[in-house]
């Protein structure tokens with residue numbers, strides 16, 4: 001079954017706890033937390049204190065997506081704040097294997113994210129070390145952008161690599177996922193769908209999640 005990871009980037013920050021409770025009640029699996037530093041991406045969002053504030057109020061898997069330069073400096077802090085899964089960008093890590101190893105040593109699951117233009121060849125050697133691969137289906141930085149359809153073939157290629165090496169990492173997609181784009185990415189092998197605006201700007205959060213799940217399995 002496909003997992004749904006609502007991105008709180010599109011939530012109403014003045015009612016964050018309530019909105020997290022709403023997605024949790026609707027039965028999602030992960031909570032996707034987008035961390036941006038204004039350098040790796042042209043936007044600034046949230047830091048460890050927000051993760052720590054939400055942690056006592058949710059049992060969801062906290063899926064922390066670090067869109068920041070030098071993520072090594074912040075890994076421990078995010079894990080201490082309550083991150084279960086920490087995903088770093090391949091483009092931001094000079095020593096990716098070292099960073100991934102550090103995340104795991106500190107007790108979290110480790111994910112690696114690739115921008116749309118970044119080839120899979122860059123991560124193939126370390127696929128056996130990771131718990132999740134996140135393929136960006138938009139250029140990171142903002143919610144509400146249009147899905148880049150060309151990534152579907154990259155997704156299929158990643159799925160083939162996973163099968164070829166008999167690995168078990170999860171495949172997550174992020175950006176422009178909604179009822180129209182979900183069927184294609186699920187068919188191509190995505191197992192975790194990050195969805196921000198399609199959930200939090202919908203008139204009813206539970207209905208939006210229900211519809212997304214139905215589309216994913218259609």
Ligand code: DX5
Pocket residue numbers: 007008009010032034065138139140141142143144145174175176177194195196197198
């Ligand atoms: C984009 C973020 C996404 C974003 C997705 O840089 O990584 O997680 O919140 O938002 P939507 O679903 O609106 O494209």
Ligand code: ZN
Pocket residue numbers: 007032033034065174194
């Ligand atoms: Zn994200």
